[in-house]
Amino acid sequence: MKRVAPAVLVIGLLLLVLYPLMASGYEIRFMLQLFMWVALAQSWNLISGLTGYVSFGHVAFFGTGAYAAAILVTSHGWHWAPASMMGGVAAVILALIIGYPCLRLKGPYFAIATLGLNEVVRALVSYFESVTGGGSGISLPPIAATGQIYYAMGLAALAVTAAAHLIITSRVGLRFMTIREDEIAAEAMGIDTARYKLYAFLLSAFIPGVVGGLFAQDTGYIEPISVFPLLTTITMIVMVLFGGKGTIWGPVLGAVTLFVLQEMVWVRFLYLHQILFGAIIVVVVLLMPKGILGMLQERYRLPRTI
């Protein structure tokens, strides 16, 4: 197992690298979106899965990144790649503004503060029309870069999964998880909980910002409703819970399973699909709080760091 797993990973990555050479435009875009969901789910996992602080507003970082990147590309003539990185930076700044006051407190304050965040950012984006184009949105110059964005998106998904691996297998990860299990005990052991919660939150905001920027370039047009939908946050949460929160591969498993199902079947039934999401959350919380991967870990005694 120890020798097989890295080999499988390397072969899998190689196939994904070669994939655009043999796939059609539609298939590339499918994988690109899948990468996006892996990256988003994995990011949510960093704050909510590891520290136990639920973020209900993660799409705000995605939208902020999308707008920051789109503005840099259209008004300042940046290339989309560095612009997307700056989208990530913008998201981190937003996370700092929200996280600093809210994460010093324990309990559900943080969750509720993130609940309103998305609406507020969307309202602000609509208001500052001179910069953001308001309700009419921003059109980005069309470029044929789907292949490049595929790699960028894949890199984002890989980076955040690697980061999750590094964190979960390190002392920092143990500190995060100690906060989740018992925050008072964590403090008693000398962990600066406010600081580590903030670290987790900032980390979890960066990639959604970058991915938002890539999304903006890929779709070529963004408006407040297209980059701040509540459904995106819901999807991230469902994917992580379903796959297994607080694990490395759980969010990947959840994102792949649910995204494929969503594209194949549920897209035709929008509200039913969301009702199902609500039901999945309820069922997972009540019956299998550790998700699919957590259940497998327990049943087959798989290592904790998976």
Next chain:
Amino acid sequence: MSVSITAEMVGQVIISGLLAGALYSMVALGLALIFGVMRVINIAHGTFLMLGAYTTFWWSQLLGINPYLSLLASMPLMFLLGVLLQRTLVTRVVNAPELSSLLLTFGISIALVNLAQLAFTSDLRSVEYLTGAWLVGPIALSKSRVISFAFAVAITLFAFWFLQKTKLGKAIRATSQSSEVALVCGINVQRIHLYSFGIASALAAAGGSLVAVMIAIQPEMGQVYTFKSFLVIVLGGAGNLPGALLGGMLLGLVEQLASLFLTTQLSEAVAYVLLVLVLLLRPAGLLGGRST
């Protein structure tokens, strides 16, 4: 910005703020009750408000009876739905970590909101009733807002009387202070949880019925009320029921004042800024600790 602000405008804003604030107080009282008794933040609270508003819409649409009388339907219906959800789902996470109850009620809310989308479509609906305004000196009082205010105050006072004076109310407050001691005193804590969730849902539904005559109804309207109710109980101090009243009034005033100086889009953000400021400066709420 260039419009000069007169004394009448300030008076108007204060009155409007209090009118809106009483509704916030009533709805937030429900959230504070659930939080006090079970330490659960109910993300689905606003969903009950939305369902209450739809009850009123269909009541006046199908029966053609005065929309305010629909309180007689929306409150008991949502009481029952609340009891049912508590009995089947929420009770399983009462003693679990906060993460579980937050996510569970979030899941319930998503499912219910989308069921409402499916059943009622996402069209904006409105209940037309008493659209005019009374003029008191220079101040215009929207008729529907004044009547809704009166109902909200009456229902809130009744809820307080109930909690202070009746045996069940005292048992609820006792459970809120310490559920272990309440259990030792022979209070059936499980049943108190049921009643609390039911009463809270009925309060949210009352809020829905009362806003239905003022604003457009759609399935996603509840979320903003969940957020505002939470803001109200943060302002008042979590679990502090009188604090919820003060917090509601304060939120109403601040929002109206903001709408005087800012555009509507920005005044939506004001509640949010207020939350972050209070959490920064006075995290225990304006009135401080818990008192029921």
